[in-house]
Amino acid sequence: MKHYSVRKLAKLAGVSVRTLHHYDRLGLLRPSVRTEARYRLYGEDELIRLQQILFYKELDFPLTEIKSILDAPDFNLLTALQSHRQALEVRRDRLSVLLDTIDKTMVKLKGKEGMLTDEELYAGFPRERAEAYRQEAVAKYGARVVEESESKLRQMGKLNFDALKADASDIAQSLVRLRDADPTSPAVQAQIARHYVNIRMFWGDSVGGGNVTEAYKGLAQLYVDDLRYTASYLGHEDPAFAAFLNRAMVYFADTQLAQ
Amino acid sequence: MKHYSVRKLAKLAGVSVRTLHHYDRLGLLRPSVRTEARYRLYGEDELIRLQQILFYKELDFPLTEIKSILDAPDFNLLTALQSHRQALEVRRDRLSVLLDTIDKTMVKLKGKEGMLTDEELYAGFPRERAEAYRQEAVAKYGARVVEESESKLRQMGKLNFDALKADASDIAQSLVRLRDADPTSPAVQAQIARHYVNIRMFWGDSVGGGNVTEAYKGLAQLYVDDLRYTASYLGHEDPAFAAFLNRAMVYFADTQLAQ
């Protein structure tokens, strides 16, 4: 078992030594070993725990809350990672809105006035901090994710096809990255959930005669039957990736969509 | 001219009234009008300024620095918005790295061990945030920062070749990502500055008979003349990328190194 000194761990994780001292005193991250001279030594478990801490910090959780989350008896590392993923995706979307706000502001300043209301001037800034919390909760309940995402997208009102296409390509990239993972793993399934929602936005609600499960499975079958579908995704045909997608989608349909 | 009360503006921008009070006392955002009863009233200019403040805050600038930036006589709103755009794109990239880190961590936990080093466990975390800061600074102060970086690196004493190599590969990746951008843009130039410092660490100080500008331009020419250099960078030869690098490096040499 390898052990890290404070400085080594600090450098590894990109934090300061003082930060580790601080976390120790708070009881947030305790070294697994103390030498005779009271030197702190951190092991494998602490590496993972520190990573979790940094994820929650990235999402603006206060340290006390992070501690209570990580110390909770029902804390699950995998579901936590899954929820981090979703929350960070929300943040990335927020950044996209900010970039949009910049473009619009620039257009306004260029002289083409009147296209930007005062409200739009602040689109994308942290109006709701509770958003991260909700995502946290949402991630825990699988199928409910889909429902909420759907209703949220519906609330957006007008379909923004550009955004949908951008999202689709992002999902595709994520899935390509995950092609060697287990199709039933949370990481893959999270992407499949996004894919499902994305597809439904194109389809509309009434597809498949109302039987959503079979409709989605049908699409999954298309991916193996007609390799041109994977080509449009990947830029080239790839039976192995098609099979991977198929398994992931069928699993999703059976576990999340079937009732 | 429409005017907003503290509460109205706070709601509009998604900040608290207390925050506006705070900004007023700091001199960061002063109301254009005070009523007889000393009520604060904000006009159009303040809306824009608050937007700027929020952008800089989003990028983790301290308030005092924001103030000095916004109050500088040569402050230009349009170029500021452009640099926000670039910085926010960097942040979005960082989020993508974080998402990738999550996926990899999940795969590791699924049992396929050994594919993830301890370092990779923290890819995308604040180490890179400091990096973003430095890039931002480099873009602004050009030559001065290069000098500082150099002296800082010199203070490190012994050459750490592993670190240098890692840095070089990081720079290369950044440049590949930026290959479609303007070679003279701050984002590209910031990477070129890193590249320059990195190269000098390998070279030593006395290269080129003391004429650094010409030496660096010579290296730039190498990239177009001998495509094997881009191959070692990219894994394959690419004249277009070589030309891009050349232009970026020549521009850097002429604007930052020439005296």
Added chain:
DNA sequence: AGTAGCCTATGACGTAAGGGGAGAGTCAAG
């Protein structure tokens, strides 16, 4: 054995960006 150069520990104080409340005045409406 000495000492240089780095590492580590604890403790105490400092800081940034507000939060939260006290106590008091203001404004529009009924």
Added chain:
DNA sequence: CTTGACTCTCCCCTTACGTCATAGGCTACT
């Protein structure tokens, strides 16, 4: 002329560390 929603100006509190200060530890070289 009172009620409810705003607003003002102090002023102390909080979070997540940064920054010394002081003291000891480890390893290497002489």
